[in-house]
Amino acid sequence: MEIKTKDYHVNYDSETTTLLCKGSLRLSGMDEYAPIVQIFNQVADLEPSELKFNLKGLEFLNSSGINVLSKFVIKIRQKKHVSMIVQGSQQIPWQGKSLKNLKRLMPTLKLEWE
Amino acid sequence: MPTKTPTTEELLLENERLRQKLGILKREKADLEILLDTTTEHADAIEDELFVAREVAEEATRAKSEFLANMSHEIRTPLNGIIGMTSLLEDTEITREQQDYVNTIRTSGEVLLTLINDILDFSKIEAGKLELENKPFDLRVCVEESLDLLASHVAQKGLNIAYLIAENIPNIVVGDVTRLRQILINLVSNAVKFTPQGEILVEVTVHKMTQGAQKGESEHRNETARPDESFENGKQSFSAVKKGNLSTFPAEKGEPKHVYEYELHFSVKDTGIGIPTDRLNHIFQSFSQVDTSTTRKYGGTGLGLAICQRLCELMGGRIWAESVADKGSTFYFNIVTEGKPTQQYTYLYHNQPLLLGKRLLILSDNLTNRNILLKQANIWGMVTQTVVSMIEVFAYLRQGTRWDFAILETQSSVPEKVTLLEKLHNSHNPPLPLILLAPICQPRSDKQPVAACLSKPIKPAKLYEVLTDIEKTPTPTLAKVAIHQSGEDKSTHREKRRILLAEDNMINQKVTKLLLKQIGYNADIVCNGFEVLEALQRQTYDVILMDIQMPKMDGLAATRHIIEQWPAAQRPWIIALTANAMKGDREICLAAGMNDYMSKPLRKEYLANALSRAWLMVNG
Numbered sequence: 001m002e003i004k005t006k007d008y009h010v011n012y013d014s015e016t017t018t019l020l021c022k023g024s025l026r027l028s029g030m031d032e033y034a035p036i037v038q039i040f041n042q043v044a045d046l047e048p049s050e051l052k053f054n055l056k057g058l059e060f061l062n063s064s065g066i067n068v069l070s071k072f073v074i075k076i077r078q079k080k081h082v083s084m085i086v087q088g089s090q091q092i093p094w095q096g097k098s099l100k101n102l103k104r105l106m107p108t109l110k111l112e113w114e
Numbered sequence: 115m116p117t118k119t120p121t122t123e124e125l126l127l128e129n130e131r132l133r134q135k136l137g138i139l140k141r142e143k144a145d146l147e148i149l150l151d152t153t154t155e156h157a158d159a160i161e162d163e164l165f166v167a168r169e170v171a172e173e174a175t176r177a178k179s180e181f182l183a184n185m186s187h188e189i190r191t192p193l194n195g196i197i198g199m200t201s202l203l204e205d206t207e208i209t210r211e212q213q214d215y216v217n218t219i220r221t222s223g224e225v226l227l228t229l230i231n232d233i234l235d236f237s238k239i240e241a242g243k244l245e246l247e248n249k250p251f252d253l254r255v256c257v258e259e260s261l262d263l264l265a266s267h268v269a270q271k272g273l274n275i276a277y278l279i280a281e282n283i284p285n286i287v288v289g290d291v292t293r294l295r296q297i298l299i300n301l302v303s304n305a306v307k308f309t310p311q312g313e314i315l316v317e318v319t320v321h322k323m324t325q326g327a328q329k330g331e332s333e334h335r336n337e338t339a340r341p342d343e344s345f346e347n348g349k350q351s352f353s354a355v356k357k358g359n360l361s362t363f364p365a366e367k368g369e370p371k372h373v374y375e376y377e378l379h380f381s382v383k384d385t386g387i388g389i390p391t392d393r394l395n396h397i398f399q400s401f402s403q404v405d406t407s408t409t410r411k412y413g414g415t416g417l418g419l420a421i422c423q424r425l426c427e428l429m430g431g432r433i434w435a436e437s438v439a440d441k442g443s444t445f446y447f448n449i450v451t452e453g454k455p456t457q458q459y460t461y462l463y464h465n466q467p468l469l470l471g472k473r474l475l476i477l478s479d480n481l482t483n484r485n486i487l488l489k490q491a492n493i494w495g496m497v498t499q500t501v502v503s504m505i506e507v508f509a510y511l512r513q514g515t516r517w518d519f520a521i522l523e524t525q526s527s528v529p530e531k532v533t534l535l536e537k538l539h540n541s542h543n544p545p546l547p548l549i550l551l552a553p554i555c556q557p558r559s560d561k562q563p564v565a566a567c568l569s570k571p572i573k574p575a576k577l578y579e580v581l582t583d584i585e586k587t588p589t590p591t592l593a594k595v596a597i598h599q600s601g602e603d604k605s606t607h608r609e610k611r612r613i614l615l616a617e618d619n620m621i622n623q624k625v626t627k628l629l630l631k632q633i634g635y636n637a638d639i640v641c642n643g644f645e646v647l648e649a650l651q652r653q654t655y656d657v658i659l660m661d662i663q664m665p666k667m668d669g670l671a672a673t674r675h676i677i678e679q680w681p682a683a684q685r686p687w688i689i690a691l692t693a694n695a696m697k698g699d700r701e702i703c704l705a706a707g708m709n710d711y712m713s714k715p716l717r718k719e720y721l722a723n724a725l726s727r728a729w730l731m732v733n734g
Contacts, residue, residue, distance in 0.1 A: 061156070063156060063157050063160075066156040067153055070149050071149075093166075094159040096159075097156070098152060098155060098156040101152035101155060101156075104151075104152075105145060
C-alpha cells in the first residue's frame, strides 16, 4: 500500500502498523484524492489494534486533504478496537492548528508532537 | 383497506429505532460541525502560512534589491579608484611598456564595470523590474552622444565612424533616452570590438504610423530654430512631464502642435569579422556568444545583446542581425515612439544664405565621410570639390583653383605634415581657413594653421557652426575659432571657478581632485553634508560635486538644507556624484533639488561635460 510521487508519499507499514503521509498534498478535489482514500480504507479494514498515523513530514495539506484525513479518523473511531496515535510536527505551522481538531472527532485519539 | 393499529410493543421498538437513528444523526451532525470547523480552521492556517510566506518572499526581494544596490555601490567605489587613477596615470610620462600595463588595468576595469552593469540590468529584466522612462528627448543628440562615448575606442583601433539621420526624423521623441543610448552603445561597441579595420556606420530612418494627438488650438509654425532647452539631454531636464501619455510633450508657444506615433529604424553596420549564418539566431540568447573562441578572444558575458533584445521589446520593437562572415555585420532594431517634428534642425536640410555659393574643398580618403560632407555642403548650396590626396589639392592649386574653406581628414588633430598645411593655408589671400576632420580633436598650439577641428563622427550641426563661425569672422585665425565643443570653458575662467567636492572616501577624493586638475579646475574638499553647509557659510561656490552616501549628513539632506537656506539665484549648481547607479537614484537626487547626476566611476570626459553644462546654466 504505497503511492509515491515527486510531491508526496503515502505508505502503510504493516509491521509497525504505521500509516505515513509525507510531502505536500495539494490534490484538487475528492476525485484526485480517491487513490489515497482507497489506501486509508484498506488500512481501516485491517483494524490494527494500534494505528500510528505519521504526519511529521507532511509540509502542506489543502482543504480537501484535511477533509480526507478527518473522514479517515471518523472511520477509525467507528472501529471500536482500534486505538490511534497521530504523530505531528510543531515545526509545520498548519499542523499545530488543525490536528487538534482530529481529537474532537475521536476523543480517544492520542496526539504526539515532535 | 383498513390499517393495522400497531401494538404497544411495536411502538416501543419503533421508538427505540428512531431514538438510535436520532443518536446517529446527532453524532453525524456533530462530526460534520467538527469537519466544518476543521476545514475552516485549516484553511485559515494555510492562509496564515501563505501570508507569512508572501511577507518572507517580499522581504527577500527587498533584501535582494538592497543587496544589489549595495553591491553596485560597493563595487563601483573601488572601480572609481582603479579607472580614475589609470586614466590619470596614462597622462603622465611613462615608458611604452608601462603604458601597456596601464592600458591593461584600465581596460580590465572598464570590462568589469560593463559586466556589473550587464548583470544588474539582466537581473532586473529577469525579475520584471525594469521600467522605462517616458520623457521627451532630442533623438539626434542621443545618437551623437552615444557615438561620442565610443570615439576614443574607435580612434584607438584606427576605424572610421559615421552616422546618417534621415531628414524626416522627428527631432523630439518620447521614451527612455538612457536605455536607447544603452542599445546604441552596446551595438556600436560590439561593432568596434569585432571590426579590425574599416568603418562603422549608424543609420536612423523613420516610418510615421499614426497621428497621436493635437495640442492646443493653433497650428502656428515657428520657422525660427530654437535650442533644445526643455529636453532630457539638453540643458535642462524636463521634469514636469507626466508618464505614459501624450502630455509628455510640453505644449509650448510657437511649436507645431501635432504629436505622431513613429517607428524608428536603426542600423549599425560594420566591416568586421561577421557572424556565421548558423550562429545568427543564437546571439540574442542570454549568456550566448558566437562560439567559445569568441569569448576567449574578445571577452564579454553574452548578456549585452540579450539585454538589447529585451529593451527593444519593451520599447515596442525588435532586434535582428544580418551578417556575412569576414565581410561584416549589420544589426537592425526598431522602436515605437511618439514624436514631434520641430524646426530645430531645419537649417540642416535647406540652403543657407551665409554658405550659398561658397567653395568648399573636401580632402578625405574615406568614401563615407566624403559623401556625408559632400551631400551636406550641397544641401547648404555650397560649391564642392572632393579629393583624396594632398597631391590632388596642389594640382588644383597650380591650376588656379581657389576655395573659401577646406576640410581635411587627418589621422590626428595634431598633424605631422604642418608644412603642407601651412602651404595650403597661405596659398590664398586672405589665408584659406583649414578645418581638420580628426578621430578626436585635441587642444592645439596656436602655431598650427588650422581654423577649427571636427571630431568624428561628422556632426552636421557642428559643421554648420564651424563654417558659419569662420564665415562671420573676417580673418579667421586659430585664436578666433576655438575647438568646437559646446560649453567649453576658457582656461582663464577655469581657475576662477569655485568648486566644492563633498566626498568621504579618500581615494575618491584624490581621483576626483586629480581629474578636475587635469581639466583645469581646483576644488575644495569636505567630507560630509555638515561640512558642505559650513563651507557655504564661509564662501560661495559655483558648483558642488556632491556624494550621496556620507557620514553625519548625506548628500540628499545637505542639498535639501541648501535649497531651504539659499535663494535660487545664490545657490550653487549641485551635481550628484555617486556610486549608486540603480534605477531611480537619478530621480531621487533630482527630486532632492540637485541639478545634475553622475554615476561613478568618474570619467574625465563626463566630468568635463557635466561642468560645461553647469557653466552654461550658471552663466545663463
